[in-house]
Amino acid sequence: MxxxxxxxxxxxxxxxxxxxxxxxxxxxxxxxxxxxxxxxxxxxxxxxxxxxxxxxxPLVILPAPTDIASAFGANLPKLWEDFLQTFVKGALSGYVIGCSAAFLMAIVMDRSDFLRRGLLPVGNFVAALPIVGTAPILVMWFGFDWHSKAAVVVVMVFFPVLVNTVAGLRETSAMQRDLMQTYAASYWQSFFKLRLPAALPFIFNGLKISTTLALVGAIVAEFFGSPTVGMGFRISTSVGQLALDMVWAEIVVAALAGSMFYGAVALVEKSLTFWHPSQRR
The missing domain is CATH 1.10.287 (Helix Hairpins)
Structure with a gap:
């Protein structure tokens, strides 16, 4: 007491x-x-x-922070291997592929009103699909290694970045676009000098949202099949062994990795969109 x-x-x-x-x-x-x-x-x-x-x-209900710290220190090599497998190979690779593909697709959709009107509703539909339904299918398609986890991440991050990028590219006003035309600017000159800078706050909103989606997607995908390494694999097996201190140690690793990932993207955003009102003090 x-x-x-x-x-x-x-x-x-x-x-x-x-x-x-x-x-x-x-x-x-x-x-x-x-x-x-x-x-x-x-x-x-x-x-x-x-x-x-x-x-x-009891430990199986909620371990104390000292128990979690003890498990963290005793299993550092194992936690590092899980971090590399889940975050670097699965989450980060899928994030780069998904965000790059979404950005390129947004440019194509920006040039085609037909594609924009046709693909955005499909994107909203796919984004609403539950990960617990799509992850097992992708694991069966791409195997049990990190490739299937990267595929799950691609699906999860693609449409948030796509929707935000398309919205950002349409942010400029008609007067601004007409002004570029009076300067005889080509599409790509107008794109790089006017529309892309104006779209950066929207693009980074999608990128920051996707940082958390990528890590969650990679961890959840490992619940449905993975080699004997990875955060999701370790969490599921440790729960079965009632080793809740190890589960919380993996949660700490995931939280630190996700926070640093988000912070890195936010720092890049601050350096590129310093002119935007949201970055002013």
Missing amino acids: ILVILAVLVWCGGWWLNSRLANGSYAATREVQLLVPVIFGLTLVLVWQLLVRGLMV
Whole structure:
């Protein structure tokens, strides 16, 4: 009971400290904006640790953060192999292929009103298909190695990027396009100097959405067949063995990989769309 009371006090203390920082005179500084989520995360982990120990929650229900850290440290080589198999080979390769194909298809659709009107409804239909239905089919088509996981990722990221890119390419106004025509600009000159820069915020919205879809798709696809390596494989087998600390260790790896992937895309967006109002302070 002492640990439970201590957890409540830690939560209240963290809440009070974050409230003071977020509403103080230095709330707009970059240091405070970084410090607030760090304090919240540390408070959450500490409360989790105290409650699990204080309430004596079984390991198979919810392991303590120290148990997860212990499993993480003891299985680093195995977690690294799973990361390479799922993220680098499956998610990242499928992400690059799917996003590149979507961008090229968006350019083709932009030049053909027939394709744009015909393919966008089909894209919305395919995007609504459940992954648990399409993943087993693609695994049977492309085999049990990373190629089938990359295929699942391609299907998942293709249409979000396609829809956003098509919408972005149509963002410029008629007056802007007419101005380019008065300069005798060709289609590609107008594309690279006007329409592509205007479409970048839309394109990056699709790319950022697809970062999380890619990792989720690769992990879920491994539930339906994979070699004896991979995040999805490790999670499914560890659940069967009631090794929940290992499951949470894989979740930590997935969360870190997904966050860094999203952050990398966001940094590229900030460097290329610095002129956009969304990037101004």
